[in-house]
Amino acid sequence: MATPSLGEDTAKAVLRQVEFYFGDSNLPKDDFLKTKINESEDDMVCLALICSFSKMRGHLNLTEVKKADDVPDCTLKVVAQTLRTSSSLKVSEDGKKVGRSTKLLEPEELIEQLDSRTIAASPLELNVQREALEAFFGQYAKVNSVRLPRHVVQRKYFCGTALIEFSAVEDAQTVLEQSLVFAGAELELKPKKDFDVIREKEVEEFERNRSITTSNGSNAEEKHPKGLLVAFKLKSASAGDSAEQNGPDEKKTAEMKMTKKVDDKHGSPIDKVVEKENKSSISIYKDDMNVVLREDLKDVFKKFGTVKYVDFRIREDKGYIRFEQPEAAQKAHAASVSAKGGLVVKNFIANVEPVTGVAESEYWSLLRGNQGKHRVGNHFHWRGGKNNRGGKRGRDGENGSPRGRPNEAKRARAA
Known part of the structure; x- marks a missing residue:
């Protein structure tokens, strides 16, 4: 050799x-x-x-x-x-x-030193490479290591926040004071101790939710898919207030109505109403920049991955996107953050947040309670803020089941 x-x-x-x-x-x-x-x-x-x-x-x-x-x-x-x-x-x-060259410190002292010179950086895409992060942060100080923690629920996926350990406490503090952009996204930098607090709460919430579902005779891991949902809220691109879209006038509404019932062997009445309304909506409003359609939302979000379902209705200012893969949901959220406000949808801005924890469980529970026939967005309300967890369950009917409006439900499955 x-x-x-x-x-x-x-x-x-x-x-x-x-x-x-x-x-x-x-x-x-x-x-x-x-x-x-x-x-x-x-x-x-x-x-x-x-x-x-x-x-x-x-x-x-x-x-x-x-x-x-x-x-x-x-x-x-x-x-x-x-x-x-x-x-x-x-x-x-x-x-x-x-x-x-030096002896290893005692565990307690070692952890304290490690934490003091380690920072957390987010949002990052699911497929980010350690080498790329080492090279990026290495421009500002010597990097000892880069760790990519797993998602609390979906353990096989990266959680979107990297832990960067520097060689000195002073270096970590200097980087924390920077305004950095990585892969087009403005990074949120925080001390590792702050990340640990958030992480501990996420773990507690997951364990609590798993305990509840297990006690009801269900396996928490199998109860519903994880990490596929994002919630969005529309705001006027010019105003910044919640969007008020121009709804259908009487003539257009009449064009969209369908009163003839359909035999079950040809498809449920709900599915046929949806098909009629979808086609009518697209033809009437596809060029109207002040009316957002499900197809408009699908066109924006499909660049992040396969869109399975758009849970949204005309005249509403919020809804949900269901992806086929968790990576797509993470990419959509990261893109929304990097865009400093949200994603552009016609004359509106869609602010995107992941739906996790209890809110995610309740969403799927509500959907399955309705046997997948109806949209469930109306039963959830947007919860903004830094630690948004998606929507929360709306008021239940008198019999304890979610109240729906099946004749007005609009299901938009991705083509």
């Missing part, structure tokens, strides 16, 4: 990776590495073992290496030279072992 030479980018990547392995944010949780350190007399680890780790093999282009003994001596030599430039690492004289 040819003698490798570490270019500038490779050397930086190798140094950053090994510093991370032995860093405060990783080592306390890395049982394997801690065991190796404890087994040694000098608190150092075989450098060949470190180079055999998956990410190091990638940085060093050691695709054929399967174990530590396979790492070439020439590679160990150039890696050792690179690591000797680090202030947080120490390398043995023979260049065959590496370790921390």
Whole structure:
């Protein structure tokens, strides 16, 4: 195998990776590495073992290496030279072992220091890359690590907020005072401790909701899809107040009516009314910039992902979008935030918020209670504010079931 030479980018990547392995944010949780350190007399680890780790093999282009003994001596030599430039690492004289230059702090003190030099940054898209965030924040200070916490409910998805650990408390404080834009979105920056408080409340809400549904004989994870809903509220683009759309005049209303009942074998009466109203609405108002249709909303939101359902009716100023994938809902929310006000829909601005927690559960419960036949937007009310959780359930009927208006329901399934 040819003698490798570490270019500038490779050397930086190798140094950053090994510093991370032995860093405060990783080592306390890395049982394997801690065991190796404890087994040694000098608190150092075989450098060949470190180079055999998956990410190091990638940085060093050691695709054929399967174990530590396979790492070439020439590679160990150039890696050792690179690591000797680090202030947080120490390398043995023979260049065959590496370790921390300082002892690991006690857990309580370590957590306090980590939190003080870590910030939370949002909103970020679901597919954001650690490397991109490291490079971005590395412009302002040295970044020790970037973590992408999972969503509280949908554990396989990124929650939209990244945790960036800097090398010094002063660096974290300096970045917090910046106004930064990443991937077109203005970032909201906060200390990690503030993020932890919000996260703890989300976990408590999820656990409480799961406990309630489980006690009713249902599995909380299977009760309804998670993360597919966003709520929106329309405001006039010129005024900023809640939108008052121009509703149908008497002639147009007459054109949209359909009184003939349809036999069930050809489709339910509700579905046929919806079809008639949808077609009439599109033809009458498609060019009217002061009237928002479900098709207008679908056109705006479909660029974030597949729209399954638009829960909205003419003359209302709020509604819900149901996506097929959680990524689409997160992208729609992030785009709304980055647009500083919302998304443009004809002559209106749609402010978008995710629907989560209890509100999300109640939405799906109400929908299923109506057997999916009716729109449910009327039973929920917009709740604005920084920590918006979507809508809340409206008043129930006398028999305890949600009161609906089936003859006026307008279902808009995505084509």
